[in-house]
Amino acid sequence: MISELFSVTVLIGILASGIRLATPYLYAAIGETFGQRSGVLNLGVEGQMLLGAFAAFYVSYTTGNLWLAVLVAMLVGALMGLAMAFVTVNLQAQQGISGIGFYLFGLGASDLLFQKLVGTIKIADSFPKIHIPFLSDIPLLGEILFSHHILAYIAFLLVPVAWFVLNKTTLGLKIHAAGENPEAADSLGVSVAGVRYFTIVLGGILSGVAGASLSIAQSNVFQQGMTSGIGFIAVALVYFGGWRPWGVLGGALLFSMVNSLQLWIQVLGVPIPSDIAVMMPYVLTILVLVLTVSRVRGPSALTKPFERED
Amino acid sequence: MKKAVRLFALFALFVLLVSACGSAGPAQMGTFRVAVVMPSAINDLAFSQSMYDALLRVQAEMGGPEKFEIVYSENMFVVDDAAAAIRDYATQGFDLVIAHGSQYGSSLQEIAPDFPETSFAWGTTLDTFGQPNIFAYEAAADEGGYVNGVLAASMTTSKVIGVVGPIETGDAKLYVDGFKAGVLATNPDITVNVNYIGSFSDVALAAEAANTHISAGADVLTGTAQMVVGAIGKAEEANALWFGTQSNQTSLAPKIVVASQVYHWEVVLNEMLDLIKGGTLGGKSFAINLANGGEVIEYNPAYTVPAEAQALAEEAIKGIKDGSIDPMK
Numbered sequence: 001m002i003s004e005l006f007s008v009t010v011l012i013g014i015l016a017s018g019i020r021l022a023t024p025y026l027y028a029a030i031g032e033t034f035g036q037r038s039g040v041l042n043l044g045v046e047g048q049m050l051l052g053a054f055a056a057f058y059v060s061y062t063t064g065n066l067w068l069a070v071l072v073a074m075l076v077g078a079l080m081g082l083a084m085a086f087v088t089v090n091l092q093a094q095q096g097i098s099g100i101g102f103y104l105f106g107l108g109a110s111d112l113l114f115q116k117l118v119g120t121i122k123i124a125d126s127f128p129k130i131h132i133p134f135l136s137d138i139p140l141l142g143e144i145l146f147s148h149h150i151l152a153y154i155a156f157l158l159v160p161v162a163w164f165v166l167n168k169t170t171l172g173l174k175i176h177a178a179g180e181n182p183e184a185a186d187s188l189g190v191s192v193a194g195v196r197y198f199t200i201v202l203g204g205i206l207s208g209v210a211g212a213s214l215s216i217a218q219s220n221v222f223q224q225g226m227t228s229g230i231g232f233i234a235v236a237l238v239y240f241g242g243w244r245p246w247g248v249l250g251g252a253l254l255f256s257m258v259n260s261l262q263l264w265i266q267v268l269g270v271p272i273p274s275d276i277a278v279m280m281p282y283v284l285t286i287l288v289l290v291l292t293v294s295r296v297r298g299p300s301a302l303t304k305p306f307e308r309e310d
Numbered sequence: 311m312k313k314a315v316r317l318f319a320l321f322a323l324f325v326l327l328v329s330a331c332g333s334a335g336p337a338q339m340g341t342f343r344v345a346v347v348m349p350s351a352i353n354d355l356a357f358s359q360s361m362y363d364a365l366l367r368v369q370a371e372m373g374g375p376e377k378f379e380i381v382y383s384e385n386m387f388v389v390d391d392a393a394a395a396i397r398d399y400a401t402q403g404f405d406l407v408i409a410h411g412s413q414y415g416s417s418l419q420e421i422a423p424d425f426p427e428t429s430f431a432w433g434t435t436l437d438t439f440g441q442p443n444i445f446a447y448e449a450a451a452d453e454g455g456y457v458n459g460v461l462a463a464s465m466t467t468s469k470v471i472g473v474v475g476p477i478e479t480g481d482a483k484l485y486v487d488g489f490k491a492g493v494l495a496t497n498p499d500i501t502v503n504v505n506y507i508g509s510f511s512d513v514a515l516a517a518e519a520a521n522t523h524i525s526a527g528a529d530v531l532t533g534t535a536q537m538v539v540g541a542i543g544k545a546e547e548a549n550a551l552w553f554g555t556q557s558n559q560t561s562l563a564p565k566i567v568v569a570s571q572v573y574h575w576e577v578v579l580n581e582m583l584d585l586i587k588g589g590t591l592g593g594k595s596f597a598i599n600l601a602n603g604g605e606v607i608e609y610n611p612a613y614t615v616p617a618e619a620q621a622l623a624e625e626a627i628k629g630i631k632d633g634s635i636d637p638m639k
Contacts, residue, residue, distance in 0.1 A: 013525040120353035218514040219540035266505035278508025
């Protein structure tokens with residue numbers, strides 16, 4: 001049984017499912033990275049994802065147009081982000097508490113809309129696996145890396161893009177300044193409020209896509225509370241990844257690979273109780289967080305509202 | 311500023327409440343009033359829906375909402391919230407308050423003695439805590455599971471079958487164990503792979519669990535609890551067959567769903583109602599099974615099941631009914 005764990009089929013299976021499972025975590029955690037780098041902790045990711053998941057499902061279900069579905073999920077995420085930005089930037093509310101409020105709003109609102117507009121569980125169109133000529137046909141690698149739906153590829157492409165924007169552009173510099181020393185940034189003419197609005201709305205948009213990836217790519221249904229904690233794990237992954245896109249990628253992959261490993265461990269009948277197996281990714285996340293917490297310092301102004309002194 | 315946050319939190323709470331509660335109509339004379347608290351939605355095509363549909367069937371038999379009033383709280387996955395709802399319903403004087411979820415047991419044990427005039431029902435379990443006003447009910451999920459297993463075993467060509475479960479306990483474990491027994495009794499050479507994903511709501515992980523089974527060679531899948539709707543989609547993509555349980559899941563994938571074990575709780579509900587009307591408020595436990603008609607194997611009319619497979623299934627049903635087959639052996 002243990003030796004079967006290292007057979008080629010199983011290895012391919014673990015790696016390929018790990019990549020698929022990482023998709024929603026990547027969107028949500030990259031979006032959260034932008035917000036936190038500019039000084040705003042958004043705990044409402046889960047709620048934004050739920051509304052995004054429902055919006056994407058509903059548009060796909062009623063129109064069959066998958067890209068329109070993603071677009072609407074982005075729009076819904078953006079609106080949630082806008083509301084979050086208003087509450088944290090203009091009203092300067094405590095970020096953790098208001099984030100929880102947004103989570104509860106998303107949880108309730110997505111459920112309510114689902115009940116009123118759809119009623120019962122329905123099947124919608126979903127993004128198919130894409131066969132890329134040549135690349136998908138490479139033995140082993142093709143199956144691991146190039147047998148996924150389009151949203152998975154975009155999620156992975158997002159990592160270098162996010163790294164570039166955060167580290168190599170003026171915008172990235174402004175985000176960094178808003179998160180490290182908003183007073184200094186402000187005196188240099190950077191609109192801290194503007195930057196934070198941008199990052200929170202961007203985070204909302206990406207959370208919307210994260211939700212869409214669950215309801216119209218990973219699966220083809222919407223169900224109440226279907227994000228089941230992914231949004232909160234995504235927030236943890238930002239700390240885990242030291243507020244850097246590549247670190248977040250590492251964390252998302254590690255978490256998802258261990259998650260897919262536990263699915264295989266059970267399928268192969270390795271004698272570990274299922275309760276222990278399903279705990280593995282979470283225990284690992286906590287362990288790594290504990291071990292690495294002092295390694296990188298977070299943005300100095302994280303969770304601190306900024307008020308201009310006129 | 312703080313006020314704004316508080317207002318917002320209140321607003322969010324309000325939305326949540328509106329979405330979580332059914333409507334409570336006014337009580338009328340001569341109306342039997344039932345309240346039910348459920349962990350998921352009334353239309354989850356699984357555990358909660360099986361109870362809600364049964365209540366509706368009882369209502370239709372009794373002559374409509376004027377005679378039999380149903381009020382529900384769905385999505386009560388937080389046990390403390392469920393406990394508050396149960397207590398509220400008891401305070402409002404409902405004739406029967408149903409706690410439809412084994413996780414609500416310890417709350418019910420505390421609440422029931424405070425309302426000796428109210429009848430409570432708790433499932434799925436057979437434990438009434440020895441209290442005179444608690445009925446207990448459960449489903450012999452292993453029986454229908456066994457029949458599904460017999461069908462699955464006679465229809466697999468790859469000789470690998472995958473099972474997606476939530477948490478290894480209660481109704482889910484009964485179903486999975488019965489299913490495995492049914493497969494192995496029909497053909498001991500078949501491999502049955504099981505994974506419990508540790509969640510009742512993680513649809514995407516259930517989908518990935520189905521992918522795992524398919525990669526491991528499975529051409530027939532089954533699963534139990536409300537998150538399996540994610541797995542059914544993946545089975546359909548891979549053109550693998552699906553066996554359902556709790557509710558009829560044919561509508562989710564008419565091409566691949568072969569049969570579903572459907573719960574008809576009205577069998578035990580009717581017994582409870584008769585007892586309550588006679589003045590007995592609890593202290594008894596009930597089980598639905600194949601023999602009493604509380605469990606029915608419903609085939610998908612659009613899917614043609616091979617005659618031999620169906621014959622084997624009928625034989626299994628007969629054997630379980632007359633006691634010559636024990637699904638848990």
